[in-house]
Amino acid sequence: MFTGIISSIGKIESLQKFSEDIRLGINANDLGFYDLSLGDSVACSGVCLTVIDLSDSTFFVDVSRETLSLTTIGYWKIGDRVNLEKAMQATDRFGGHIVSGHVDGMGEITERRRDARSEWLRVRAPRNLAKYIARKGSITVDGTSLTVNRVDGNEFELNIIPQTLTHTVIDAYREGTSVNLEVDLVARYLERLLLGESAAKHGDIDSYGSQNELSEDQG
Known part of the structure; x- marks a missing residue:
């Protein structure tokens, strides 16, 4: 669950294409990696994606064929900037509104x-x-x-x-x-x-x- 209050702006650092899906590397110096772990959810320009790897200030996510076809991720390229928000915790301030990260x-x-x-x-x-x-x-x-x-x-x-x-x-x-x-x-x-x-x-x-x-x- 998210609030729609953007934590930081990330940059597409790598884009690895597979047969029908992709893996993205997103550089996010200001996101705060101290509490980011494998399996965590991050909203990337509104799309809830799962962290599958971490390296310094970059995290990696896999994007399915369906998500590519139904969101703007299908248009992303290396160097593009994206809005980032980590999933909210129970103790966080609720500054926006309830956001699922499932694009309509x-x-x-x-x-x-x-x-x-x-x-x-x-x-x-x-x-x-x-x-x-x-x-x-x-x-x-x-x-x-x-x-x-x-x-x-x-x-x-x-x-x-x-x-x-x-x-x-x-x-x-x-x-x-x-x-x-x-x-x-x-x-x-x-x-x-x-x-x-x-x-x-x-x-x-x-x-x-x-x-x-x-x-x-x-x-």
Whole structure:
């Protein structure tokens, strides 16, 4: 479990390709390796990954074929920067909102504009995630807990303060940038409870199926 408060920014140091999956080496000098162990979970730009090896200030993770196809990790390359957060402990301060590290879909930055010292971002989400996104609600973008300021169909806007720009990879976002999205878990559980037996009868709707809808929107 995570909070969406980014601990540090890492850098892709190595990328080893296998037949259908990859192994990443992520350099993270500021992450704090004193309590990081093999088997621990780290959210890498919002994707919960397991530490399989450690070396000095670098940790290594394996990424499955499914995760590559459903998240932005499939686009990562050596030198790219990623948001990092270690799994929270019971005694940690809860500064963001409940984040699982299980990405619901990929979004796209459609607009970025300046507003005094802040930046406004407009993000297009897959259509089937729109119902979970509410004004003044929480959403996770590349692992960062953010507040939704406006909603327009399957697009929403975010006001990014200077502190967040400085301490995350958001400052590098441009129009067309793909981002990992995780909607508020509370909204998902509420839907499940309200649907009751209907949800159990028809099974879970696969959030990732919406990726085709997003592609169609892009033309």
